[in-house]
Structures are given as structure tokens and as C-alpha cells.
Amino acid sequence: METLIIMLIGILVAVATYLILSRNIIRIILGTAVFSHAVHLLILTMGGLKQGNVPLLKEANAPYTDALPQALILTAIVISFAVTAFILVLAYRIYQDIGTDDLDELRGAKDE
């Protein structure tokens, strides 16, 4: 199972990298979103998959699955949401003020 998921993570990372390398802001934002999906899966996989029961003490019996990666991912999900929201609005504002969503056109003066 782990190997399978790691392969999936590799595909997600490759796709995200390709999206981030493009010129369009929306594609880049989508790339970061895919990237965070990949990273969440990676953290979870590193803790081991299906090693035990749900980490709810009253509901299930030991052994429990590793709770620490889950706590990390929970934080990461929220942060990545905040970042995605921020850069989306940034893209909106850039388009409002400068009138383009193409990074090559946002480059600025030629001989800087």
C-alpha cells in the first residue's frame, strides 16, 4: 500500500511542478494546491499506513494508528488553504491593477 501511495505522490509532485513552471497565475495556484495534496499524503504515509485503529481512545482499542502525522496534516491543510486563498486574491488584485495574469508580462523593466 505504501509503495503504491508513494508512486501516486510522485505523480502528483511531477504534475504540480509542471503546473508551477507555467506562465499563467491560475495554473501556478493550482500547482501549489496539488503540491499540498501530495505533501499531506506523504506525511501520512511516512507515519505508516493502516498500522492500527482510529486514534480515538474511547471508541477503539489499541493499537492505534500514529496520531502525530495526522495532527501535522491538520495544521498543514488549514495553512495551505490560507495560502491558496491569499494568492488567489493576489492574482485578482494583480489583474485589476496591471491587467494581465501572465507572469512573463509581469516581469517589469527589461534591463533591470
Next chain:
Amino acid sequence: MFSINLVILIPFIVAALLPFSFRRFKKNHLGWFVLIVPTVLFVLLARLIPSVADGKTYIHTYEWIPTLDFNFTTYLDGLSMIFALLITGVGSLVILYSIFYLSSKESLQHFYCYLLLFMGAMLGVVFSDNLMVLYVFWELTSVSSFLLIAFWNHRQGSRQGAQKAMLITVSGGIAMLVGFIMLHTMTGSFSIREIIASVSEISDHALFLPAMILILLGAFTKSAQFPFHIWLPDAMEAPTPVSAYLHSATMVKAGIYLVARFTPVFGADEVWFWVVSIVGMITLFWGSFNAVRQTDLKALLAFSTVSQLGLIMSLLGLGSIALQFGYSADSVLYTQATFAALFHLINHSTFKGALFMVVGILDHELGTRDIRRLGGLMALMPFTFTVALIGSLSMAGLPPFNGFLSKEMFFAATVHIMEVDIFSLTSFGIIFPVVAWIASVLTFVYCMIIVFKVFLGKPQPEKLDKPIHEAPIGMLISPMILGALVVGIFFFPNLLGQYILQPAMGSIYPTFGDSAYLTPKISAWHGVKPELLMTIGVIIIGALLYKYLKLWKPFVYGFFPSIFTFNSLYNNLLASSVRNSNIVTNRYMNGLLRHYLVYIFVFFIVTVGSYLLYSRAFSFDISTNASFRVYEVCLVAIMAAAAVSMLFAKSRITATLLNGVLGYSIAIFFVLFRAPDLALTQLVVESVTTALFLLAFSHLPDWKKENLQTRTKLINGIVSVAVGLIVVLIGLSVVDFNQFDSISSYFEDAYELAGGANIVNAILGDFRGFDTMLEVVVLFIAGLGVYSMIKLRTKKEDENIEDQ
């Protein structure tokens, strides 16, 4: 008992206090307060002269980083004593002089702060036994010299001169540092004394020669040796007290010190002898040759300093030959060159210091130092004239001044060296006395220029902005003291020889036993010998050359076109390095974000990937994997397909929805992997994110087809696949990593420790509560950012102001 470490630190401490306390000295000149420091240090050090003369040395160690062998060790012996006395002695006189030279309107607190900084650093250079500490102080002298040259930083010349001095001396310093590290590699020690003790073990080492050359580079750049001398004339933009102190008496002699200090290490090698003496000889000639053509008195003195430094350097080179032969009656004769070097070092500081101060007086009182505008000052400035006469004649090598004694010894040393049996061609050795003699003739000529063109002849008050008048007494004290020393040393040279020079000889030739044998008796008259004939020849030919200066000067100096000077080489080098680095930097820092990202990804691939290969960290074991079901494989396939088809999505809506597919699938995985909290959060966040994307789309332009070149697409593809591959490799290697015990079992006591049955919640809300709080802060900041970007706008007027 005071320690030498304190002597180094006191100037730094006072320098640090000055910016805070200078307001208290508003009424009086700040210099009076600063003057105390070098005077006290000079007296403290002078009290140690008798015991140092008896061969005693003082060592103090403060451990700094003992594990790296960096210790703040100071070592006071005969050699460092000479330099320390010069630094504090000339320092006192220069500060006294500067009190009258600089008006209170200048930013004196800066000036004296830099000057004390330099003094401390210079004392650090000559007292440090640890090479790393020495290096730090060495660079500090470059830094303080930079600050002092650029003291009048509103002038372009000052700034450029400071930059030039800094670039040249610091590059030499870095070469020296590399040499020091090589020495440490060879001997395992940073202590100069220990390196000298183990010199016999390293002379065959492969790094011996590179280390020597690199350290010499440091010494030559600092001491303005050919072809690095070009910074010194430009450094004359500094206020004259600084020129007198740093750029003639002390800092430029740091290179001399280094060469003298390392003579016991490298001196026995033939390369050392050749490099040091030849470079010194060339510098001696080139400096004096250029000094004659100058019309600015300060530039003249600068080239003359270059020339005299070359003289001392070549003497040290000639003296090192004695170490090749070991101790014998013959080789003692050769050590006299080193003795002459030390002797001339002191003499040069006295007469050149006096001359610089005289030029400063002329500049200050008459508003010019151009030889063409001066003349006939003798009657109107009698005291200044007297000092200038003493200084010039001493520099020219005439009796009864100290320059005569050391010049004679210099001639004697060049004559002796002819007898050494190391020249493949017997006639080759003659080059030393010949070059020395020619350079001395030129020296004589420029000394005559100072005396005759400036002080004799017809006064030209119409060319001056100010009336000719004698300088105030305060400005005359320091040059007069130096002038008196010039005469005094001539009459009592052996006093200096016995107490100051003899212990230093012992430091340079530690293997030669009692340094008393190495100390010749200095006498003004020693019969008709070659050196006396040479001096007489210098006077006759020099006088003739001076008389017919107008005839030969334009011809000789017109010979070299100005394009082929080292100065233009330096300027071109500087300009072209700025231009080329602009071109190179613009080539990769081209403002395209995609390129920067490619650099980052390629760096990641190369470093992580190659280390993974190099360390053979990759491991792959499928046996510990958890089992999987068919529907899980289907889910993986769906996600992979969704991800890949995102790349080919024609519209942004499709791409966003595919991203949603990924997000919801992950939520399902979270369920499968026993993480209910994550699944819930993921579902909520994914819904909101998708909504947000769709909302943003109504304000953003439609997705244009990206017209990327095939080459760009290919690079992007390769980089992406490589990054994915590296992540897979790392993931596979790390997933089985079990070198450490997991800390997760600690949290399974969540109910007892935190009162929560949901372990994930307990971690977030209790164990790592602060992290969660800061996460909320991040959300809050992001929210503020979103709000302000939507709502706040700069007004039109503000934009206009920015455009201006």
C-alpha cells in the same frame, strides 16, 4: 602586571566610547583626550625596553576557541617591540599634530574613532601570535584605512582612493589567509612560535611553496610593493595626519613586519630570497623613478614611500640568505642586511613622518601642495624649512642625518651579496648594487626638488590664495620632534642598535644564538669603502641630474604612454568586472519567475539526487507494506488520471474540478487510513477552496492557450518528472526508516495527560497548543491580506508621488 592583550584592547575600548562621550569635549578639541591613549601605551611599552633588550619575551594567552586552535595569544619580543613603539610613538605625534590640523568643525569623533580603531588593529597585528587572530587584525587595519582615506567622503577622489586601497589590500589579505591555512595544514598549529619551531619538518612539504607565495602576496599588497603599489598614491586623498601615520609610518609597514616575522619560516628557501629581494629592488627603482615626475608634493612623498618600502623589503630579502648557509662568520655578514632593514625602518618613519607633516603644513597654511605654485618659502617659514631640510637630506642619504647611516648599510649589503656564490652567472650579482645606486640617485633628485623648488628660489605669492606665513607652534611641535630624532639617531645610533634592534635580530634569526654577534657597530665613518664611494657618486650624479632636470625629464617620462600603466590596468579591470558581472547576472537573473523556479528545482534534483546516489541511502523493501484492496487501487488510479489530465485541461473550470477530484479522493484516503478528523477538515476545506477558485474566475480573464516553445515544454517536463522521481526515491527510502523510536506512543496517554480522548485533538489543542495558536495567527494575517487587497487602494495622488 598589565598584559599585552590589554594594550591591544585599550584603543578599541576608547574608540567604542568616543561616539557616546564626544559631546562632553565640545569646548576643547577632542584630540587632547584621544592623545592620552597612545602616550600612555608608549610609556607602558617603553618601560619594557630594557627587559626585552635582555632577551625576555612576554606571552599571554586568552583561550578563545581552543577546539579550533584559535587563541588570543599575544607575544612581545624584539621585533614586535619596534613596531609597537612606532605605532604608539608616531601615533602620539600624529594625534598631537592633527589637533591643529583638523578644525573642530570636522566630524572629529569619527576621525579619532577610526584612528584608534586602526591603532588597536595595528597593535593586534604585531602582537598576535595566533595566525587567525593576526589575520582578523590585519583586515581591520584595511577597513580602518578605508574609512580614513574616505574621511572627506564628499570628494570623489577620496572615495575612489579608499576603494582602491581596500580592494588591493583585502585581496592580498585573503591570499594570505589561504597561506595561513596551508601552514596550519602542514604544522597543525596556528601559533607562529610553534610553526617556527617545527620549520625543519615542513620545508619539503608540497604546500610549502604555495603558502610562501600567498603570504608574500599579502605582504606585498599591504606594503605597496610593485605592481601593487598603485593604491598608495591614491590613498593620499586622506587627511595628511592619516597619510603620515598609516601610509608612511605604520600600516604600510605591516607587510614588512610579516616578511620579517616569517623569515625564520621561509627564509632558508632560495625562492624567498629571490622574490623578496627582486620585488623590493623593482619597487625601490620604480617608486623613485615615478617620484621625480610628480608635481603634487604629497604624490611625490607617496612614491618616495613606495620606493623606501621597496628598499626595506629588498634588504630583508638579502638578509634572508644568511639562513641558507646557517650560522657562520660569513653569514653573520649577510644578516647585516636585515639589521639595516630594521634600522632604516625606524629612520624612514622619522624623516618621512616629518616630511609628511611639513607638506601638511604647506597645504594647511598656503592652500596648495603643488610644487609649481610654491617657491622661496625659506625666509618666511624658517621652522618648516628646517624640518623639511632635515627630512629631505636624511632621505637623500646625507650626513649628519640617520638616513645616511642606513643608506650606507644598504649599499654595503648590496655589495656583500655579490660575493655570495649562488648566481649562475657571476656578473648577475652586480645588478643589486647597480639598481640600488640608480634608485638612490633618483631619490637624491626628488629630495632636492623638495628643498630647492619649494623653499628656495623666488617666492610666488601671486599664485597662492593665502599670504605666506609660518605655521602655528602646535603644528610644528610634532615635525620638530621627529626632526630632532633624525639628527639624534645619527649621533647615537648604537643606543638604538643595542636596545631596540638587537632583540629584534634575535627574533628574526632564532637559530643563530646570541643576537649580540648579529649587531654590528654602527659608525658614520668606516674608511673609504665601496659604500662611501657610492654615496659620493650619488651626490655628484644626483646634483648634475637635478641641475639638468628640464633637459631629460620630458624625454624620459614621455617615453611611456599612459595607457600602459598599472593604474589603467586596474581601472579597466574594475570597469570590466562591473560590466561583465552585470551581463552575467542579467543573463540568469532575467526577471522570469519560471527560470528562478527551474534553478531551485534543478538545485534540489542535483544536490538531493546526487547525495542519495553517493551515500547509497536508497533502500526499498516491499515486505513491510500494508495490504491493499482493489477499490484502493482504483482510487489511486482515479487520482493519477485526474492529476495527469489537469495538464491537458482545456478550460480552467475543468482544471479546478479535477483539483477537487484530487482533494475529495484524499479525503476518502484519510478515512481509509483511520484519520476521521483529517477527512472532515479536508472535505470542508476542499469545498471552500473550489468555491473560492470559481469565485475568483469571474474576475479573472479566460484561460488562454499557453504558447510555449517545445524546448521550454521539454525542460519543464524533464524537471517535473525528475522532481517527482526524487520524491518517490526519498519516500521509498524513508518509509522503512526505523533508526529512532517513534515518539508517538507518548501521545497515547492523552486522556491522562490532557483529558482528551481524541488524540489528534489533544495534540493540537493541548500538547502543541502554541503551534495551533500561531496557526490561527497565520490564518488571521492571510485574512487581513485578503481583505486589504480587495478593499484598499492607493489614491491617484499617491501614485504620482511615487512616480516622481
